[in-house]
Amino acid sequence: MRIRRILESDHLSGWAFAFPAVFLIFVFGIVPVIWSALLSFQKTNLLSVPRWIGTANYQALASDPLFKQSAEHSLVYAALFVPLSVAGGLFTAIALNRRIRGVRFYRTAVFVPVILSTIATAIMFLWLLDPNFGLVNFLLGRVGLGPYGFFDSATGALYSIVGMTVWGWIGFDVIIYLAALQGIPPALVEAAEIDGARTWGMFRNITLPLLGPATLFLVVWSSINALQLFDEVYFITKGGPGTATYVVVYYLFSLAFQQGVAGYAAAIAYVLLIATLSLTLVQLWAGKRLVYYAS
């Protein structure tokens, strides 16, 4: 009787329906997270028998100049990518939140780079920014500038990647901001107009606070995205020229899958996980104090 009740309860059938998804998340999400935690305390190349070495991998990190460089590059990248893409997204969204002719076309055009594959984007930028044969240097040359090395220059490569990825992701920020802008109650805007508010005052005191939740989401999301920068580096610069674009995820990838140092790479992955988690918590904590929730 009791078994029958358990079998017929909504709980059980609910879990049973959710099981395939839970199973996949467990196998491809939870298991690797735990497994790489174990790996980070081992010396292993994923082939031979692993050896337990305690916290040696984490200790080695402290005196690894390439890890330090990679972390610095990741931070510089995030410090540029997050404000540029979020502020750029806000500016573009406001520009596109008007009744202008062909606004649908512009909105689509802004979003197209987001759905393009990274590799396609990368190949396009490689040709555009080629130091010798690229269109950008050709046009800059016409106005007496350059030529610049872009991806091939040790000083400019990281900034070139910033430019390319901001271009690639700005459409995402625009879509989120457009949705938020259209969610601003017209009554508030009208009331402010009646009270005689000017454009800047309206933006500063009505629009911006009401966009707070969207901004918080975009800042958190872009920061995580930025710290995980990999595809563009892997495809375009391979960390180079020299070590100019070594970022944390590229470094750990090359260690684990090209150089057979998987345990050490797992330790780097965990340091990155903890850093990302801490940054997100700080952002959410600050968000709680600064962001105004209308409802």
Add this chain to the structure above:
Amino acid sequence: MKRFGLAAVVALAMVVAACGSSGGTGSTGPNGVVNLVLWMGYTPPPPPSLGAEFESLKSLVAKFTKLHPKIHITMEYVNNDDALQKVTVALQGGEQPDISYQYGTNMPQVAQASQVVNLTQIVKQPRYGWSDFVPGERDVATVGGKVLGIPALVDNLAVVYNKTLFAQHHLAPPGPDWTWSQLAADAKAISDPAKKIFGLTFPADGSETTVWEYEAMLWEAGGSIVTPNDSKAAFDSPAGVRALTQLQQMQQAHSLYLDFHPDAGTSESLFNSGKLGMIITGPWDLSAFPDVHYGVQIMPSFDPGGSHQTISGPDNWVVFNNGPARVSASLEFLRFLTSPQNLLTNAMATSDLPTRESVQKLPGFSQFNKKYPGAGLFATNLRNVLQARPQISQYPRVSAALGREIVAALLGQATPQAALSSAAQQANGYLAVTG
């Protein structure tokens, strides 16, 4: 109850599907018939243009099984890039193939498997003609003094030059006794930065592509990559500095095109459109140059009368233990496959270089260079493969450090000496810890 049942069945079906096993193993059947499984990375056609290597291997397998009716061979496709990973998994399940194609760089890892067959004593038998394989191939098949593979494919680097550009600048085509200073002078003469024409291209992504071209120069200058007992870096020597200085000077003279994306085929396109005087590359690239009148010459030496050393990246056939009957059948097949006559047949069908030196003395060999212009020089250039990269598991990490520093020197961020010292310091750290 009904609802639960449906969900449970769906969930169970998914688990079963996810855990399904793959079959296909060799066996020793009745009447003494031996079934072998051969893992190889040659793609069958279509397109027909890419299927030549597969077709050639297939016809040699057919020829062999006709001669040996009691041996049956199943060819299974495994992408060469995944061969090490797949063998690792197969070994853990006891489902290893009898023969597997493996990159030379995989050998230190392969050597850690207990099921890999040690061929050291076997290849000593005269009928295997071990010494007929080029030294560089034999070195790559050997890990820690043990022979663990039979050479399957070989290539090497030589200089491909644009005959038209050389003639335009009234330069004599490079001869077999040329030197790096001649190459640098030719490159300087051909280069015209305003017209975007460069004398020589060099891969500068810091990958193994960068490193192995440099290593050929390092050896020619008299240096080596690591010390004889593999315990320390040895490239930070006067020879290493000489080789890197040569490249840096060419870069400073604007006669070197630094290719930061060698994977993207930019250098090949530029050479084929007449924008590059010379490219250091292997036989696989010759088909990428249909539009230029090109010649091929062996690598230059640093001093007149040098040995013009080059580098080779050979791949191996590795035999895994599935019982004595299958091991001896596998060895019989590999002996057949690598017999000089069959290597020549394969070379003519595919443009692959023959792995044995004696093939070049066979009467039919003169046809090889006629059918594939330039390939004949790459074949004879195998004589200049005198050394191999160290067969140690730390090599990829050592190479990565060296690659980064070579690029730093080429970009003028460090002197050759400082760059190599820094790379050596990093490499020594990696070499100090084993496996």
